Amino acid sequence: xxxxxxxxxxxxxxxxxxxxxxxxxxxxxxxxxxxxxxxxxxxxxxxxxxxxxxxxxxxxxxxxxxxxxxxxxxxxxxxxxxxxxxxxxxxxxxxxxxxxxxxxxxxxxxxxxxxxxxxxxxxxxxxxxxxxxxxxxxxxxxxxxxxxxxxxxxxxxxxxxxxxxxxxxxxxxxxxxxxxxxxxxxxxxxxxxxxxxxxxxxxxxxxxxxxxxxxxxxxxxxxxxxxxxxxxxxxxxxxxxxxxxxxxxxxxxxxxxxxxxxxxxxxxxxxxxxxxxxxxxxxxxxxxxxxxxxxxxxxxxxxxxxxxxxxxxxxxxxxxxxxxxxxxxxxxxxxxxxxxxxxxxxxxxxxxxxxxxxxxxxxxxxxxxxxxxxxxxxxxxxxxxxxxxxxxxxxxxxxxxxxxxxx
Ligand code: HEC
Ligand code: HEC
Ligand code: HEC
Ligand code: HEC
Ligand code: HEC
Numbered sequence: 001x002x003x004x005x006x007x008x009x010x011x012x013x014x015x016x017x018x019x020x021x022x023x024x025x026x027x028x029x030x031x032x033x034x035x036x037x038x039x040x041x042x043x044x045x046x047x048x049x050x051x052x053x054x055x056x057x058x059x060x061x062x063x064x065x066x067x068x069x070x071x072x073x074x075x076x077x078x079x080x081x082x083x084x085x086x087x088x089x090x091x092x093x094x095x096x097x098x099x100x101x102x103x104x105x106x107x108x109x110x111x112x113x114x115x116x117x118x119x120x121x122x123x124x125x126x127x128x129x130x131x132x133x134x135x136x137x138x139x140x141x142x143x144x145x146x147x148x149x150x151x152x153x154x155x156x157x158x159x160x161x162x163x164x165x166x167x168x169x170x171x172x173x174x175x176x177x178x179x180x181x182x183x184x185x186x187x188x189x190x191x192x193x194x195x196x197x198x199x200x201x202x203x204x205x206x207x208x209x210x211x212x213x214x215x216x217x218x219x220x221x222x223x224x225x226x227x228x229x230x231x232x233x234x235x236x237x238x239x240x241x242x243x244x245x246x247x248x249x250x251x252x253x254x255x256x257x258x259x260x261x262x263x264x265x266x267x268x269x270x271x272x273x274x275x276x277x278x279x280x281x282x283x284x285x286x287x288x289x290x291x292x293x294x295x296x297x298x299x300x301x302x303x304x305x306x307x308x309x310x311x312x313x314x315x316x317x318x319x320x321x322x323x324x325x326x327x328x329x330x331x332x333x334x335x336x337x338x339x340x341x342x343x344x345x346x347x348x349x350x351x352x353x354x355x356x357x358x359x360x361x362x363x364x365x366x367x368x369x370x371x372x373x374x375x376x377x378x379x380x381x382x383x384x385x386x387x388x389x390x391x392x393x394x395x396x397x398x399x400x401x402x403x404x405x406x407x
Pocket of ligand 1: 063064066067068070073094095096098124128129178179180181182183214215218219240241242243244
C-alpha cells in the first residue's frame with residue numbers, strides 16, 4: 001500500500017468537513033443497530049465528485065445517472081402504480097434506485113421524487129453500486145446485499161488510503177454478477193421463466209468462453225486518475241456505453257445479397273449480431289430492434305420497402321397485447337436476436353424497371369417507444385421536449401448499401 005499523500009489528506013479533511021459532517025457515512029460504527037438517514041447512508045454522487053471527478057463526469061453522461069428521470073420511466077411507473085393499486089411501491093426502484101430496499105418505509109417518497117419530474121435523490125449513483133457486498137442470484141430478480149458503513153467496495157487491492165472512506169477489494173466488481181443483479185430479468189406478473197430472461201444464453205456465448213465480463217465491454221479499461229491527483233493507473237470507464245456511445249458500432253454487421261431472375265428480384269439480408277447477449281434486451285417490454293430494407297430505382301425513388309422487427313410480444317392476463325412487462329403473463333412472440341446469432345431475411349419484389357441499376361439499403365436501429373395512444377401522449381406531456389423526447393427517436397445501429405447493376 002502506498003502512503004497517504006499530504007495533499008489528499010488535506011483535501012480529504014476538507015471534503016469530510018464540508019460535505020458529510022464529522023462522520024462521513026453517518027452510522028459508521030454500528031451499521032445494523034442504528035441506521036442513519038437516507039442521505040447519510042447513501043450520500044449523493046456529487047459528494048464523491050470532489051475526489052472522483054473523472055468517474056463522476058463519465059457517470060453523469062451515462063443512462064445510469066438518469067435512471068429515475070426519464071418521462072418514459074415516470075409514465076410507466078404511474079401505469080404500474082395504478083395497475084398494482086399501490087401494492088409494493090418499491091418494485092421499480094429495486095433496480096432504478098436500489099437503496100430503496102434499505103428504506104422500504106420511504107418508498108412513497110421515492111415515488112414522489114420521480115413524479116416531481118426533477119428528483120433530487122440519485123437512482124443508480126456511485127454508492128448504490130459501491131456499497132454492494134454480495135449478490136444473491138438464487139432469487140429472481142437477484143437482490144443486492146448492501147453492507148452499510150463507511151467501507152466502499154471496489155476493484156483495487158492496492159488502494160491508496162483516504163480520509164473520506166475505507167476501501168476494500170471485492171472480486172465481485174470485476175464480475176458480471178454485479179450487473180446481473182439488475183440486468184438478468186425483471187419481475188413480470190407471472191413467472192415467465194426463460195422467456196423473461198433479458199440476456200438469453202449469455203453464459204454460453206463466445207465472449208464468456210473467452211473470459212469476458214460485462215465490464216470488459218460496458219466499462220472499458222482505460223488509464224486515468226482513480227481519484228483527483230492520484231497517479232494514473234488502470235481505471236474503468238463509467239459512461240456505461242450501450243445504446244449511447246461507440247460500442248454501438250460493434251453491435252451488428254449487415255450483408256446484402258441480390259439475385260435477379262427476370263422480373264423477380266430477391267434480396268437476402270443477413271443480420272449478424274456481434275453481441276454476446278440478446279439484442280435487444282426486452283425491458284422495457286416495448287424495446288425493439290428494427291431492420292428496414294429500401295430499394296431505390298430510377299431517380300432514387302423508393303420502389304420497394306420491407307421491415308423485420310426483433311423483440312418480444314407480451315400478453316396480459318386477459319390475452320391483450322401489452323408493452324408493460326409487469327402486466328405480462330405470456331410471451332406471444334419472441335424474435336430477439338440471440339447471442340452471436342446470424343439471422344437471414346428474404347425480401348422479394350418486382351425487378352425495378354427503366355433504370356441501369358438500383359440501390360438496396362438495409363438499416364438496423366432501435367425502435368422508438370410504442371404503446372397505446374394514451375401512454376404515448378402521457379410521455380409527450382411529461383417531457384419538456386414534448387414529441388421530440390428521445391423515447392420517440394430511433395437510434396441507428398448499422399447500415400449497409402449496395403448498388404446492383406441491371407443488364
Ligand atoms: C442497481 C441496479 C443496476 C446495477 C447493479 C447495474 N445496472 Fe446497468 N442499468 C440499470 C438501470 C436501471 C439502467 C437504465 C437506466 C435508464 O436508462 O433509465 C441501466 C443501464 C445500463 C446501461 C445502458 C443501456 C443502454 O440501453 O444504453 C448499460 C450499458 C449498463 N447499465 C451496464 C451495466 C454494467 C456493466 C453493470 C455492472 C458493472 C451494471 N449495468 C449494473 C441498473 C443497474
Ligand atoms: C430487475 C431490475 C429492474 C426492475 C425491477 C425494473 N427495471 Fe426498468 N430497467 C432496468 C434496466 C437494467 C434497464 C435498462 C435496460 C436496457 O437499457 O437495456 C431498465 C430500463 C427501463 C426503462 C427505459 C429507460 C428509461 O428510463 O426510460 C423504463 C421506462 C423502465 N425501465 C421502467 C421500469 C418500471 C416502470 C419498472 C417497475 C414496474 C421497472 N422498470 C422495474 C432494470 C429494472
Ligand atoms: C453500475 C455500478 C457502478 C456505478 C453506478 C458506479 N461504479 Fe464505480 N465501479 C464499478 C465497477 C464494476 C468498477 C470496477 C470495474 C473494473 O475494474 O472492471 C468500478 C470502479 C470504480 C473505481 C476504481 C477506479 C476506476 O475508476 O476504475 C472508483 C474510484 C469508482 N468506481 C468510483 C465511482 C464513482 C465516484 C461513481 C459515481 C460517480 C461510480 N463509481 C459509479 C461500478 C459502478
Ligand atoms: C476525500 C477524497 C475522497 C472522497 C470524498 C471519496 N473518495 Fe473514493 N477514493 C479516494 C482515494 C484517494 C481513493 C484511492 C484511489 C486509488 O487507490 O488509486 C479512493 C478509492 C475509491 C474506490 C476504490 C476502492 C477499491 O479498493 O477499489 C471506490 C470504489 C471509491 N473510492 C468510491 C467512492 C465513492 C462512491 C465516494 C462517494 C460516496 C467516494 N469514493 C468519495 C478519495 C475519495
Ligand atoms: C463482447 C462485448 C459485450 C459484453 C461482454 C457484454 N455486452 Fe452488452 N452490449 C454489447 C454491444 C455491442 C451492445 C450493443 C450496443 C448498442 O447498440 O447499444 C450491447 C448492449 C447492451 C445493453 C443495451 C441493449 C438494449 O437492448 O437495450 C445492455 C443493457 C447490456 N448490453 C448489458 C450487458 C450486461 C449486463 C452484460 C454482462 C452480462 C453485457 N452487456 C456484456 C457488447 C457486450
